[in-house]
Amino acid sequence: MATPDAQLAADVLAGMRDIPDFPEEGVVFKDFTPVLLDRELRDRIVADTVQRRRGTVDVVAGIEARGFILGAMIAHELGVGFVPVRKAGKLPAAVHSTSYTLEYGTATLEIHQDAVSHRERVLVVDDVLATGGTLAATCDLIERCGASVAAIELVLEIGELAGRDKLTGYDLHCLTSV
Numbered sequence: 280m281a282t283p284d285a286q287l288a289a290d291v292l293a294g295m296r297d298i299p300d301f302p303e304e305g306v307v308f309k310d311f312t313p314v315l316l317d318r319e320l321r322d323r324i325v326a327d328t329v330q331r332r333r334g335t336v337d338v339v340a341g342i343e344a345r346g347f348i349l350g351a352m353i354a355h356e357l358g359v360g361f362v363p364v365r366k367a368g369k370l371p372a373a374v375h376s377t378s379y380t381l382e383y384g385t386a387t388l389e390i391h392q393d394a395v396s397h398r399e400r401v402l403v404v405d406d407v408l409a410t411g412g413t414l415a416a417t418c419d420l421i422e423r424c425g426a427s428v429a430a431i432e433l434v435l436e437i438g439e440l441a442g443r444d445k446l447t448g449y450d451l452h453c454l455t456s457v
Contacts, residue, residue: 288455311406336402350404379412400429411442
């Protein structure tokens with residue numbers, strides 16, 4: 280019989296689907312949206328993170344877009360605030376901005392300059408770790424605000440893309456990997 284962690288990881292993998300050639304030819308997109316439809320599985324993912332991080336963070340930062348969903352749910356259960364990390368041009372107040380490289384191009388992320396305050400411990404949440412560019416950029420933005428990245432929580436890591444290498448020095452947890 281599988282351990283609870285191993286069973287959760289297996290259920291997550293079974294719930295995700297691969298979308299070949301998205302967003303461009305040669306990329307296999309790991310689609311997390313079917314997991315979001317499964318209330319029980321989604322709740323188990325949130326509970327797993329909350330159990331591990333309770334009392335260790337002051338705010339949760341979720342990365343657009345699936346990180347918003349999980350991050351907001353986790354923040355609610357932890358009883359802490361939530362900060363969105365957005366694509367460029369989506370936030371109305373003064374922002375910190377950084378550009379980074381993706382598996383298939385470049386992108387820019389932004390965070391309100393006053394989103395987190397000095398010495399706050401921030402939990403960064405997203406669905407998939409691929410090349411690590413998005414997460415490294417998010418950590419940079421949080422640290423530029425004067426806060427610290429307490430931990431990073433992810434659902435799936437694509438190991439062959441070595442994204443973890445860009446995140447050394449951070450407490451990083453992935454439920455499962457491929």
